[in-house]
Amino acid sequence: MNFANTGQMEITTLENFYRDTASLIPEGINKEIGHFNVFKIEDVLARQNKKVMPYNRRAYYKISVISGKNKAEYADKVIDIEHNALLFATPKIPYNYVPQDDDQHGFFCIFTDEFLIQSKSGVVLDDLPLFQPGGYPIFQLSAEEVDDITFIFRKMYKELSSDYAYKYDLIRNYILELIHYGQKLQPATTLYPSHTASARVSSLFIELLERQFPIESPQQKLNLRTAKDYADRLAVHVNHLNKVLKENTGKTTTDIITGRIVQEAKILLKQTDWNISEIAYSLGFEQVAHFSNFFRKQTSFAPLAFRS
Template identity: 65%
Template sequence: MPDIISVKDFYEDASLLIPERIKKEIGHFNVFKTEELFATKPRTMPYNRRAYYKISLIIGKNRAEYADKVIHIENNALLFATPQIPYNWEPLDDNQTGTFCIFSEDFFAGSQSGIKLQDLPVFQPGGNPIFFLNEEQIDEVKLIFKKMFRELASNYAYKYDLLRNYVIELIHTGQKLQPLSALHTETSSSKRVSSLFIELLERQFPLEPPHQKLNFRSAKDYADQLSIHVNYLNKQLKEVTGKTTTELILERIVKEAKILLKHTDWNISEIAYSLGFEEPAHFNHLFKKHTTLSPRAFRV
């Protein structure tokens, strides 16, 4: 059984690999080799909502959990992880290599790129965060990471500008692997309203401490925040998604409930309260209606 490494331990282990002169930049950008960081034995990165973005070249057999998705990686993949969506990856063999970089949103703050990470397709909620690579694509990604290592160790005064460019290159490499439909956004009012609603909905998550509670639960709550009539919001969402506002809210609540049930030690009453249910029985009824399982049965 692989050992679990905590986020705290992850940074303590990683810091041993960081030159003293750049330790001050940890939390903004860093890059690691998987086999060096986890040299002693295979470890599982725990399911957690981290404070940084991560792009990983995964080489080896792995099982990845991303929000409520489970993806099996047989050989090679590129993973894009965002702080808004928790993930976990578990190595399934001892032959693990690869590279990953981590960076915070403020790594791009004040840069000339104008990049807003949360707006990029590879970091969108509900998207596909993992892309399988052929040998040619692996070589291209390895070269980008190689340039990151070289630049990070240099004394060049503008090295972090270059590193931002390398991160952007990795992002575009992933986005080119997405279907074209995922890369082109519509400009209709329905699409704009839908995007604003989804952004507002996703901002309610993740729920960290058990006493934290959803700010908005009803369709009217969201319509009021967007300064539009609830019927107009419902019509626009129905046109774009085929679902009503309430259906989308409840689907996202159930998705978060699955995450909390599987990957926290909160009791069911705490989970129900944090998701806006005053009575656990109401939460149990909704969850079973959407999943056919009770929360307790799903957690087992």
């Protein structure tokens, strides 16, 4: 199985994951396309001998059911988990969770899109609301919901060690069951967006914006920086784009672009050792001073002050 790194950024690859957790690769998985494994949280924390999972991007998808008091950091957001939660994570956005007490248990599974695509379900993970950037794919759960989800994880955990010839096909169905469970927890407005012309333009804009990220090396440069850049790519007038975005999001085109660049800047400052000049260049700023002024205006911090 190829565990090649996906870029120069601090990314937790599958190889890094198994090294850090001292976990074994499941027997027979090398015969499969893609990768899958499932774990008990308490077992992994015991092997790691630490309570904090690194805040970074992972080169795989992850679904977790967590019981215990935790603080989840997702992109540049912080979400308090009081008791139980279901968490969905995508390779596009860094995250971690920091346990706030010693009583931590639950399950999580990791998998690549290549593994799930073999299900022939037609599901494209990054098209699902659960894995869309800018959302909150963490759901507080009732005791009954925890039991439902834990039952699915226990079936995956048991099946992984079985000698059933089609166990990975069955596991793919369990993953889809977890995804659909999460989808049902999503607000209806998220699952069934409006299909008006303006909504379609807004959706295409957000999709185009997110395609510019993540920035994975200092040599990668943001191609689209201005409202006109996006309007030209979408073949609409910049005033029309601004109007529909204002109607659908309450924000101007420039506000949305600026917010996403600031979010990526925060991630790069915290999660890489790139110098400020490299970060400025990758985000489309020709001069460091312009980036520093931009970042200070948006956050009230100088880039180096935010990093420290």
